[in-house]
Amino acid sequence: MNIAILGYGTIGSGVHQIVEEGATLLTKSLHVTRILIRKGKEKTLPYMCDDIDDIVNDPAVDLVVETMGGIEPAHTYILKALEHGKHVVTANKAVVAAYLKDFNECAKENNVKFYYEASTGGGIPCIAGLEKALRIDEVDEIHGIFNGTSNFILDHMQRYGTSFEEVLKEAQRLGYAEADPSADIDGYDVCNKLRISASIAYDYHVPDNFPVFGIRNITKEDVMYFKSMNRSVRFIAKTKRDGDRYSCVVEPILFKESDLEANTQDNYNLISMHGKTIGDLKFYGQGAGKLATANAVVQDILDILEGKEHMERKYENKMKYDTTICRRDYVLRADKACRVYFKGIKYETSTFDKYMLIKDIEVMKMHELMKKVLEVDPTAFMASIYEREDL
Amino acid sequence: MNIAILGYGTIGSGVHQIVEEGATLLTKSLHVTRILIRKGKEKTLPYMCDDIDDIVNDPAVDLVVETMGGIEPAHTYILKALEHGKHVVTANKAVVAAYLKDFNECAKENNVKFYYEASTGGGIPCIAGLEKALRIDEVDEIHGIFNGTSNFILDHMQRYGTSFEEVLKEAQRLGYAEADPSADIDGYDVCNKLRISASIAYDYHVPDNFPVFGIRNITKEDVMYFKSMNRSVRFIAKTKRDGDRYSCVVEPILFKESDLEANTQDNYNLISMHGKTIGDLKFYGQGAGKLATANAVVQDILDILEGKEHMERKYENKMKYDTTICRRDYVLRADKACRVYFKGIKYETSTFDKYMLIKDIEVMKMHELMKKVLEVDPTAFMASIYEREDL
Incomplete structure (x- = not known):
């Protein structure tokens, strides 16, 4: 060939x-x-x-x-x-x-x-795994660490107490981050990978109009504060389905120290899916890099050579973005002046005056409020809190 | 069909x-x-x-x-x-x-x-993943948690400080362990899965004459001692290849608290492989259980229905078991009288008098010595120490 x-x-x-x-x-x-x-x-x-x-x-x-x-x-x-x-x-x-x-x-x-296996998860055979799962199950949830650069930054901030700027420089030196790192740290890269995975899962071409909040604003102090909660921050894309309704979101999430996500180090990726009969399935590996990504490209070539057909999708399902199926708790760091936007919403302020804990809010609503917050305090940061039961 | x-x-x-x-x-x-x-x-x-x-x-x-x-x-x-x-x-x-x-x-x-996808890793598509990796890479290492019952026991002993007997009873009550748990805790189950994986990887029907040491003897105190080393114990099957030489072993291994293995909880499995271009690849999921395992069976049926052929193996390679390619450090708990067997071997005794740290010993040699130790002290236990670099 x-x-x-x-x-x-x-x-x-x-x-x-x-x-x-x-x-x-x-x-x-x-x-x-x-x-x-x-x-x-x-x-x-x-x-x-x-x-x-x-x-x-x-x-x-x-x-x-x-x-x-x-x-x-x-x-x-x-x-x-x-x-x-x-x-x-x-x-x-x-x-x-x-x-x-x-x-x-x-x-x-x-x-x-x-x-296009290599487009999502680099060397990790996650599209193949997803297509395989879909032969039997409806996959009702996909979430994961889809970007090695941002994971390297958050993991190193967490483990070595370094600042965002220092780790970014180190990642650039090692060739993990580009001179302009915005696609990685602002979530556009992850956003594309989530759209691809969700589109295959739902047999529907998922549009890109879902909430995305990146990691550009995270500070050493934020990471220390999350540590005091026994949490570790990771940059996560997730999608969830309930019948013909779905949600997609890209944001930083706080994991327990015993969660696999919290222990996904350096520039590794960890991609999870859930189906009724298969349960939880997770794939871990090199989400980027020369040979691992090239391996995934060559795997697709070999499938064509061997006549191994991938799952046929027509993307003709009717799906509806539903803001109500995804509610979470958030930690927000923002200037006190921003609290005005949270009138009528349940929240607690922490002993560290800067942080607010917002309880059980629609993800879409929180992202909308965050846009207003950023107009007042452009340095603000937020992360949601992962509970195994209700991602 | x-x-x-x-x-x-x-x-x-x-x-x-x-x-x-x-x-x-x-x-x-x-x-x-x-x-x-x-x-x-x-x-x-x-x-x-x-x-x-x-x-x-x-x-x-x-x-x-x-x-x-x-x-x-x-x-x-x-x-x-x-x-x-x-x-x-x-x-x-x-x-x-x-x-x-x-x-x-x-x-x-x-x-x-x-x-026979369901024979190894239950619902985890690890045979498919292995066969896929082998289309491009020589897979030079496979290791992992291949048994949910023993993982449930070790994880619960670690997290809740319970005794082996208590957790075993709980596992039996939940239907995770059989009335006679020996296949799970003495390693025969894992041994079969390792033989299957290694045979596919090496295109050689791997015989079962490799060292196996189970978890029957582990105590609450052992787990506490490992904790004091910041280590968590898991029951691991591993195989390694170097050209036409290979090793296989099944034994308890001590992981760092940040290793994914140490954070594989309950009855989950985690199966890892390594190849030159793909790097490290790990698969996590339900290694047993009704619907997950049945899912893997049905996946094989669908492959046959769709004409998706699995990798062809003839098992005609010539491979040689080599005791020298696998050396590790071990922690051994045994009656002091057993030290006589370790003359001429580098070891340290710990502040807790019962434990010895044996440095850089051939795995096969250590398992042979352990047989003698068990004749003197039938309650003895050992575990090797994992270093990411040299599994």
């Missing part, structure tokens, strides 16, 4: 490496015959090119791996490849979250496959 | 329930048409019978689910079903560990499938 790789960054070159090393009988049947690089970049390999048309018009190319990231031109190139009868495998969560329904339809019309 | 179930205990009736409820399009295509029960037992359903020949000679039966447990007659019945051209799916770890190579060959000769 001949493969063209679009983009030759970390993941693209990782896919190339695994295919070239061809360690198993299966991977020996794969050949990278074309690599698309950016116009003006030096062509360091004879089969590099900078024109997508050279690839889609090459009848020898069977499959296109897209690892460019971002929406455009990835979106256009994926559609072009599918329309030219090439299978497409991608690691690009942004473009999958936005267009999975269109890609799916286009692949079907052209009798080729469109797979 | 018509299914016959052999054995109508917890798992057999769970499979029946999932198939009858037929929640998804796929499970709707399954029909249980025969159930084999023990001779003399009351036939509570019209399609129950007590003669295996009625089942294997029924041309309408496509697939046989074996959930009787134990070696015989399961072994004979599975071979009979395969020889009569029926696919076989089993949850029976004892018979799979002993005969997986024979079953595999027999299935191939008769052009049917023999699958």
